[in-house]
Amino acid sequence: MLSAKHIELVKSTIPLLESAGTGITEYFYQRMFKHNPELKHIFNMTNQRSGGQPAALFSAIAAYAKNIDKLAALSGAVERIAHKHTSLNIQPEHYPIVGHHLLATLRELAPEAFTAEVEEAWAAAYGVLAGIFINREEELYQKNANRVGGWLGARQFKVIEKRQESALVTSFVFAPVDDEPVVDYQAGQYLGIKVEPAHHEYREMRQYSLSDKPNGKTYRISVKREDSRNPDDEPGTVSNYLHDQVNVGDVLDIFPPAGDFHYVERNEPVVLISAGVGVTPMQSMLEMLASKKSDKPVFYLHACENLAQHSFNERVQALTSELKLTHHTWYRELDGNEQEVLNSQGHSGSVNSHMGFMNLVPMKADLPLDKGDFYLCGPVAFMRFVKQQLIELGVEDTRIHYEVFGPHSDL
Numbered sequence: 001m002l003s004a005k006h007i008e009l010v011k012s013t014i015p016l017l018e019s020a021g022t023g024i025t026e027y028f029y030q031r032m033f034k035h036n037p038e039l040k041h042i043f044n045m046t047n048q049r050s051g052g053q054p055a056a057l058f059s060a061i062a063a064y065a066k067n068i069d070k071l072a073a074l075s076g077a078v079e080r081i082a083h084k085h086t087s088l089n090i091q092p093e094h095y096p097i098v099g100h101h102l103l104a105t106l107r108e109l110a111p112e113a114f115t116a117e118v119e120e121a122w123a124a125a126y127g128v129l130a131g132i133f134i135n136r137e138e139e140l141y142q143k144n145a146n147r148v149g150g151w152l153g154a155r156q157f158k159v160i161e162k163r164q165e166s167a168l169v170t171s172f173v174f175a176p177v178d179d180e181p182v183v184d185y186q187a188g189q190y191l192g193i194k195v196e197p198a199h200h201e202y203r204e205m206r207q208y209s210l211s212d213k214p215n216g217k218t219y220r221i222s223v224k225r226e227d228s229r230n231p232d233d234e235p236g237t238v239s240n241y242l243h244d245q246v247n248v249g250d251v252l253d254i255f256p257p258a259g260d261f262h263y264v265e266r267n268e269p270v271v272l273i274s275a276g277v278g279v280t281p282m283q284s285m286l287e288m289l290a291s292k293k294s295d296k297p298v299f300y301l302h303a304c305e306n307l308a309q310h311s312f313n314e315r316v317q318a319l320t321s322e323l324k325l326t327h328h329t330w331y332r333e334l335d336g337n338e339q340e341v342l343n344s345q346g347h348s349g350s351v352n353s354h355m356g357f358m359n360l361v362p363m364k365a366d367l368p369l370d371k372g373d374f375y376l377c378g379p380v381a382f383m384r385f386v387k388q389q390l391i392e393l394g395v396e397d398t399r400i401h402y403e404v405f406g407p408h409s410d411l
């Protein structure tokens with residue numbers, strides 16, 4: 001329990017935190033990696049360079065200071081972070097390291113404001129927050145370990161199938177080396193995957209959404225090859241390693257399924273909205289609904305570059321006969337051949353395709369705006385654009401759920 005004095009002192013530092021901004025967490029990470037370089041094996045160093053992770057940590061710390069006397073307001077964020085931490089196998093003994101560098105950062109950046117009593121208050125406050133994460137993470141670890149097919153920590157899986165889904169996306173199906181069952185997951189959840197690319201300085205961990213329905217025996221992920229965004233950058237480390245060097249028969253370390261973004265059954269229509277490789281959790285939800293022979297109305301709205309990059313297109317067409325499914329796709333640009341292919345499919349009546357950005361206004365009469373559940377996945381800018389449309393069309397915020405394929409960011 002924090003004392004009233006501790007709460008007051010932590011709150012008094014909010015203006016300081018806000019004026020320093022993400023400079024605090026950037027400094028914190030530099031300090032931590034200098035003194036504890038072994039943590040570079042756990043953190044995604046690209047998210048450090050891009051600033052995504054320092055920004056996510058800063059917003060979590062600032063939200064904690066603001067809500068320190070009403071922690072219930074943080075429960076959604078705590079749940080999301082705890083799931084992400086478990087996919088990376090974060091352990092209680094890591095917390096004092098982070099706490100030590102956080103306090104040292106505040107002391108070094110603001111020596112005048114960070115008096116002995118403010119430091120004591122922050123130390124107590126960090127202890128409380130760390131305790132909340134440690135407890136929730138332990139619950140999640142145990143829950144996974146105690147279910148049929150569950151496990152703790154890394155488990156070895158062998159690639160039993162590798163299949164190209166589109167120009168940039170390849171699926172991998174994994175079966176456990178021990179031949180035992182694997183724990184079920186909620187459609188929408190992801191796996192933590194650890195790889196050690198040859199000649200690479202660090203082990204690398206990444207999350208990949210499960211892209212099929214649970215079957216108790218295997219897992220499927222579908223990975224987009226990430227190119228370099230600028231000529232001077234390296235192409236994506238893990239995605240290119242998986243595409244180019246991981247083949248059927250190879251063994252990888254995998255952490256149990258995690259994630260607070262997943263399908264929740266309610267007796268209402270559901271609208272799945274994705275862009276690019278954001279198809280993966282949606283594909284899992286569609287396959288799961290089909291396996292349960294769901295008769296609810298399902299809308300699947302997808303945006304992608306062109307036909308060549310349209311993953312699972314044929315499979316979704318096939319699912320229209322198993323589900324009460326309405327399927328629309330927006331292409332950014334098609335070449336002449338692709339346009340022809342699409343026209344020929346369009347004449348058969350099975351394809352609702354559009355060009356340009358996803359625009360929900362013309363179809364507002366068909367969408368279950370007043371009661372449906374909306375699941376979004378894709379680049380943050382895309383999800384912001386779609387969420388804005390949904391809000392303007394009257395969908396309540398609480399019915400809009402989304403996943404960011406990187407450090408979390410509010411829409």
Ligand SMILES: Cc1cc2nc3c(=O)[nH]c(=O)nc-3n(C[C@H](O)[C@H](O)[C@H](O)COP(=O)(O)OP(=O)(O)OC[C@H]3O[C@@H](n4cnc5c(N)ncnc54)[C@H](O)[C@@H]3O)c2cc1C
Binds near residue numbers: 046207228277280
């Ligand atoms: C919950 C969750 C679910 C996910 N599900 C999926 C999924 O289903 N399918 C999928 O494909 N991905 C998914 N991802 C994304 C995935 O985890 C990886 O982030 C993605 O594969 C890229 O990893 P990488 O190692 O290939 O690229 P990284 O090495 O992490 O690089 C990412 C990008 O940054 C660029 N970059 C590299 N160095 C720099 C630099 N110095 N400065 C600026 N940019 C740089 C790279 O060129 C690349 O484009 C998910 C992520 C999360 C958090």
Ligand code: HEM
Binds near residue numbers: 042044048056081
């Ligand atoms: C109270 C302490 C902590 C807070 C407030 C915190 C906060 C966060 C937040 C906000 C994220 C981003 C979540 C998301 O994207 O959804 C995150 C991710 C992460 N955290 Fe923590 N965390 C804490 C402790 C720790 C500890 C002790 C470790 C282990 C050393 C750790 C390792 C990580 C890693 C590796 C990620 C993923 C980073 C990435 O993908 O770039 N965290 N944490």
